[in-house]
Amino acid sequence: MSLVEEVLREQQGKAGPFSDKDIGTTMLAPGYRVDLRNPQGRELDKFIKANQVSDWSILTWREVGKPYQVNMMSRDRKAWEKEHQQEMPLKTSWAYFNRHFHQWFVKDVPEELQKTRQEVKTYLSRFKVKQVVQALGDVMRLSLWNYVHRVEDAIWDPRGKRALFEGLDVQKPRILFLGAAEGYEAMQLYAMYPGGEVVLVDYDEFCKTDRFGQFPETYPFLGTNPATGSPKVWYKHEMNIEYLVEDIRNLPFGKEFDIVISVGLLEHFPDEYKPMVLEWHRQFLKPGGYALMTTPRDQVRSRLFYMIMADVMNHTYRELMTIRQMGLYVYEGGFNILRHGFIKAHNGIVAQPR
Numbered sequence: 630m631s632l633v634e635e636v637l638r639e640q641q642g643k644a645g646p647f648s649d650k651d652i653g654t655t656m657l658a659p660g661y662r663v664d665l666r667n668p669q670g671r672e673l674d675k676f677i678k679a680n681q682v683s684d685w686s687i688l689t690w691r692e693v694g695k696p697y698q699v700n701m702m703s704r705d706r707k708a709w710e711k712e713h714q715q716e717m718p719l720k721t722s723w724a725y726f727n728r729h730f731h732q733w734f735v736k737d738v739p740e741e742l743q744k745t746r747q748e749v750k751t752y753l754s755r756f757k758v759k760q761v762v763q764a765l766g767d768v769m770r771l772s773l774w775n776y777v778h779r780v781e782d783a784i785w786d787p788r789g790k791r792a793l794f795e796g797l798d799v800q801k802p803r804i805l806f807l808g809a810a811e812g813y814e815a816m817q818l819y820a821m822y823p824g825g826e827v828v829l830v831d832y833d834e835f836c837k838t839d840r841f842g843q844f845p846e847t848y849p850f851l852g853t854n855p856a857t858g859s860p861k862v863w864y865k866h867e868m869n870i871e872y873l874v875e876d877i878r879n880l881p882f883g884k885e886f887d888i889v890i891s892v893g894l895l896e897h898f899p900d901e902y903k904p905m906v907l908e909w910h911r912q913f914l915k916p917g918g919y920a921l922m923t924t925p926r927d928q929v930r931s932r933l934f935y936m937i938m939a940d941v942m943n944h945t946y947r948e949l950m951t952i953r954q955m956g957l958y959v960y961e962g963g964f965n966i967l968r969h970g971f972i973k974a975h976n977g978i979v980a981q982p983r
């Protein structure tokens with residue numbers, strides 16, 4: 630174990646292991662990357678390859694084609710459907726997804742990799758072929774997770790997200806996160822635009838209790854010091870966050886939020902439901918407010934990821950899109966697109982109702 634990992638491990642549970650003097654650094658913790666590198670302005674721009682389309686009104690579906698559908702479902706979903714002789718209900722599929730996905734965020738990845746590699750050797754020496762194959766699959770998935778989430782930081786992607794969220798004209802915003810899961814992006818937004826309020830909404834209670842509840846108190850978000858305007862490290866416990874376990878369709882709010890955000894929501898709805906999902910983003914926005922949306926990119930490596938991690942990720946309907954496809958949905962849903970581009974694993978859009 631590296632010195633950094635030992636220090637981090639020692640500090641687990643104590644809030645705030647990083648301070649402003651760590652800004653500019655990055656390091657690998659056992660379960661994730663700490664990234665306090667702080668490019669700004671043009672430098673930050675390189676984390677979002679933006680603006681492929683100058684006029685959305687002349688783009689057509691003929692030109693951009695339809696999204697790629699991920700068809701390989703998890704074993705759990707197939708087993709459930711066989712047992713119940715019906716399609717898995719949507720809410721159940723989210724419950725499965727959240728429980729599976731969460732298990733990967735709480736892993737000590739280097740330790741598990743070492744343990745699983747040892748298992749391969751042990752089973753090999755005993756000629757236990759079935760167990761060798763199983764353990765090799767585990768090594769492959771762990772190695773992929775290590776690369777994608779921990780080394781490349783392509784899931785949380787703080788620098789890409791900051792590049793996408795930069796430059797919003799808001800002060801102490803009220804932020805609504807639809808389908809919030811662990812709430813990562815709203816915490817990043819709060820750090821960049823502090824002093825307001827975050828409302829996280831997810832109808833799966835496990836997201837409040839475990840995914841958000843167990844999100845590491847020691848994870849540092851790079852944001853702004855409202856007193857000085859200079860960079861500052863923020864932690865979850867310093868933020869004003871409320872978690873609502875509720876269906877998005879039953880929310881008690883009017884047009885009262887400065888920012889409405891979703892991350893990985895639109896692609897879970899076939900075309901006939903997408904206008905409804907886009908309406909969810911509009912209906913809670915104040916005049917002049919911003920809708921922020923991201924969806925997974927359609928690229929070979931993403932298709933491979935969802936194939937190899939099918940048992941973890943694929944419990945629900947899912948599409949992979951290009952930024953032009955995503956933008957066309959958002960434009961046709963009645964938004965002006967202010968900023969669009971792709972970050973590591975996702976497309977990102979900043980939009981305002983037309």
Ligand SMILES: C[S@@+](CC[C@H](N)C(=O)[O-])C[C@H]1O[C@@H](n2cnc3c(N)ncnc32)[C@H](O)[C@@H]1O
Nearest residue numbers: 723808809810830831832833875876877892893
């Ligand atoms: C794919 S997840 C979002 C991706 C997230 N960033 C993650 O890491 O898992 C979508 C979330 O939306 C929630 N969700 C889906 N439909 C919902 C609805 N109608 N009301 C409230 N939450 C919903 C699901 O429970 C799930 O946690």
